[in-house]
Amino acid sequence: MKTIHVAAGSVNQTPLDWEGNLSRILAIIDQAKSEGVQILCLPELSLTGYGCEDAFLMPNTAERAEWMLGELAKYANDIILSVGLPWRHHHTLFNTAAVIVDGEVVGLVGKQHLAGDGLHYEPRWFSEWPQGEVVTTRCLGKEIPMGDLMFDIGGVRFGFEICEDAWSATRPGSKLAAYGIDFLFNPSASHFAFGKQKLRERFINEGARSCGCVYLYANLLGNESGRVVFDGGPLISNCGDLVASGKRFSFKDHVLSSAHVDIELNRSRVASTASRRVEVKPHPGLVTVKWEVALSDRAPTSLAQHCTYSKEEEFTHTLGLALFDYMRKSYSRGFVVSLSGGADSSAVSCLVFIAIQLAVKELGESGVRDRLAYMALPAESAEWMKVILACVYQASENSGDATEQSAQKLAVAIGAEYQSWSIGKLVDGYTQMVSGGLGRQLTWESDDIPLQNIQARVRAPGIWMLANVRNALLLATSNRSEAAVGYATMDGDTSGGLSPVGGIDKAFLREWLVWLEAVGSDEVGTIPALHYVNSLQPTAELRPSDQGQTDESDLMPYPVLEAIEKATIRDKRSPKDTLTLIADEFGERYSYSQLKAWVVKFFRLWCRNQWKRERYAPSFHVDDKNLDPKTWCRFPILSGGFAAELRELEES
Ligand SMILES: Nc1ncnc2c1ncn2[C@@H]1O[C@H](COP(=O)(O)OP(=O)(O)OC[C@H]2O[C@@H]([n+]3cccc(C(=O)O)c3)[C@H](O)[C@@H]2O)[C@@H](O)[C@H]1O
Ligand SMILES: Nc1ncnc2c1ncn2[C@@H]1O[C@H](COP(=O)(O)OP(=O)(O)OP(=O)(O)O)[C@@H](O)[C@H]1O
Numbered sequence: 001m002k003t004i005h006v007a008a009g010s011v012n013q014t015p016l017d018w019e020g021n022l023s024r025i026l027a028i029i030d031q032a033k034s035e036g037v038q039i040l041c042l043p044e045l046s047l048t049g050y051g052c053e054d055a056f057l058m059p060n061t062a063e064r065a066e067w068m069l070g071e072l073a074k075y076a077n078d079i080i081l082s083v084g085l086p087w088r089h090h091h092t093l094f095n096t097a098a099v100i101v102d103g104e105v106v107g108l109v110g111k112q113h114l115a116g117d118g119l120h121y122e123p124r125w126f127s128e129w130p131q132g133e134v135v136t137t138r139c140l141g142k143e144i145p146m147g148d149l150m151f152d153i154g155g156v157r158f159g160f161e162i163c164e165d166a167w168s169a170t171r172p173g174s175k176l177a178a179y180g181i182d183f184l185f186n187p188s189a190s191h192f193a194f195g196k197q198k199l200r201e202r203f204i205n206e207g208a209r210s211c212g213c214v215y216l217y218a219n220l221l222g223n224e225s226g227r228v229v230f231d232g233g234p235l236i237s238n239c240g241d242l243v244a245s246g247k248r249f250s251f252k253d254h255v256l257s258s259a260h261v262d263i264e265l266n267r268s269r270v271a272s273t274a275s276r277r278v279e280v281k282p283h284p285g286l287v288t289v290k291w292e293v294a295l296s297d298r299a300p301t302s303l304a305q306h307c308t309y310s311k312e313e314e315f316t317h318t319l320g321l322a323l324f325d326y327m328r329k330s331y332s333r334g335f336v337v338s339l340s341g342g343a344d345s346s347a348v349s350c351l352v353f354i355a356i357q358l359a360v361k362e363l364g365e366s367g368v369r370d371r372l373a374y375m376a377l378p379a380e381s382a383e384w385m386k387v388i389l390a391c392v393y394q395a396s397e398n399s400g401d402a403t404e405q406s407a408q409k410l411a412v413a414i415g416a417e418y419q420s421w422s423i424g425k426l427v428d429g430y431t432q433m434v435s436g437g438l439g440r441q442l443t444w445e446s447d448d449i450p451l452q453n454i455q456a457r458v459r460a461p462g463i464w465m466l467a468n469v470r471n472a473l474l475l476a477t478s479n480r481s482e483a484a485v486g487y488a489t490m491d492g493d494t495s496g497g498l499s500p501v502g503g504i505d506k507a508f509l510r511e512w513l514v515w516l517e518a519v520g521s522d523e524v525g526t527i528p529a530l531h532y533v534n535s536l537q538p539t540a541e542l543r544p545s546d547q548g549q550t551d552e553s554d555l556m557p558y559p560v561l562e563a564i565e566k567a568t569i570r571d572k573r574s575p576k577d578t579l580t581l582i583a584d585e586f587g588e589r590y591s592y593s594q595l596k597a598w599v600v601k602f603f604r605l606w607c608r609n610q611w612k613r614e615r616y617a618p619s620f621h622v623d624d625k626n627l628d629p630k631t632w633c634r635f636p637i638l639s640g641g642f643a644a645e646l647r648e649l650e651e652s
């Protein structure tokens, strides 16, 4: 029995960082070679970075990619390697995977199904490679084959499904299988979304099982370009059995996952599958190279350990990695949060703590120091959080002791710097100034919203100033539920450069805080000081306390808001259909007329506040309900706002 040692690798790249990207790829090749790996699959567009956006259209980007490919090839002897890069052919850009065999680039495979949904905009920059087409292209001074290729390297045969290719109904693997393949390579740039790794495992295992081959799946890793998080976790399936499953959410520059596979056994299984359809002629894009793949006497790798994360754990790891990468890639000296002691700002503060905890756990103190070498971290790691995070409570006359205590206890528990400021005089100053100009006193009876908003706005300049002083990032605390209905003061509590929880709904955020208080993750543990936060009702605390303001009395219960948002925005239901769905889900708890009023309120606020969503700080994508107008959910700023549909609904 002979086996081949194969691997899939994840790398944490940065768009347009030519030298950094190259060095990280060289490092993973080094590791693979030192472990005796013979075949290595690396992620989609991993030379340039997946998120180059319109910089893909700069000729310089493709030129640099070709230069990097040349540098890489010089280094990649004794191995078969695939790496993703943009490639120009006939003045058109294609999303390709290059194959290097023992230091020679032998072919470029074109992606056949471009990703254009959700946050993916590939058709803006790339053209789909037409199925079955093969051409030659000039690469590093030589003519090489390009297109719908299949490879035979010393008798070892493989082909490609490039990310979205494998998600489509017409995946290339099924055609390739008819020609007899030992491996399918899948270089991917597949963004994190809750529960998505299970879905990936399903189609990888299914592709490997139905094609009777080994499937190498290599995803990108980390917060590559700001909003999108890749969870890494390279996978290898042997004929439907997962034999390697690399670490997800790693803080390292790369993760290599390898397995020993017995392709002779797979071939004999394929031969005994009577139902299999065979193409007897050679594949039209067959690239044959004489090079001996080294075989070993090692036994084949048996089933991989599955690591399944709960939704709470996935959120913890994704956001931790996203924040850590954002901080180091933007060279920020930590973060500043205006901490109210409520759920949103507490969650954001905890996430900064988690980012550092997870980084130390995986990289060690010296690894974190290396990554953050641009900032002066104290000698004692126990002091790091004071430098990395500053939290400020900003009391107005409507603030309560409970929120201040909650803020202070949490900041101390996570080791952040804590300050308490009073904004009362500033609020009075503005109120008197405007009252003087108007020639009348502003009152809660006639000026409710302006008197609320001035408090939120007065909190912004001081906290921005502190961020400037510390060269830190000001974190905004808006969540997706508030963004859906514009429940925030523009240039007040929306202030900040990054909005970590802007992609997540408030209902889940509250559940996650309860989980973090009492259950926690293996790596980070619990934060019992969240007890104070979790015992509070969400409130803006902007009206006098005798008015008992809560978010849910201003809006509606958060679970209802989340369900309406899902129906309306994600599933694009009409107001009437949304009400039918909501009545089905919540009909036993709330009256039909109450639910109707909430649906109408949601639609009105949703339409009226698109301009606010255009102005929110960038946030991270964590599921398929994002509201970010630049990368996901486009909606007119000015619109008729479904006036007719809402009137009909109210009259029904
Ligand atoms: N289409 C459009 N394009 C551009 N700008 C537009 C616009 N429509 C209105 N505007 C502008 O927007 C202004 C109104 O927006 P804005 O000033 O933000 O205020 P607004 O949306 O009217 O009120 C803020 C709401 O957020 C709530 N809040 C505030 C702070 C914190 C929290 C919390 O979650 O704890 C909640 C508060 O209770 C209130 O219900 C108008 O005065 C107008 O200038
Ligand atoms: N007293 C305060 N001190 C400091 N910041 C505050 C204060 N009140 C509000 N803020 C800022 O305004 C933001 C918006 O308030 P909001 O009520 O939406 O969030 P929260 O207080 O964190 O959570 P919750 O809505 O659950 O009470 C807060 O997250 C915080 O950044």
Ligand SMILES: NC(=O)CC[C@H](N)C(=O)O
Binding pocket: 044, 114, 115, 120, 162, 163, 164, 165, 167, 188, 189, 190, 191
């Ligand atoms: N880069 C891609 O083709 C990604 C598309 C795929 N649907 C994913 O999210 O994983």
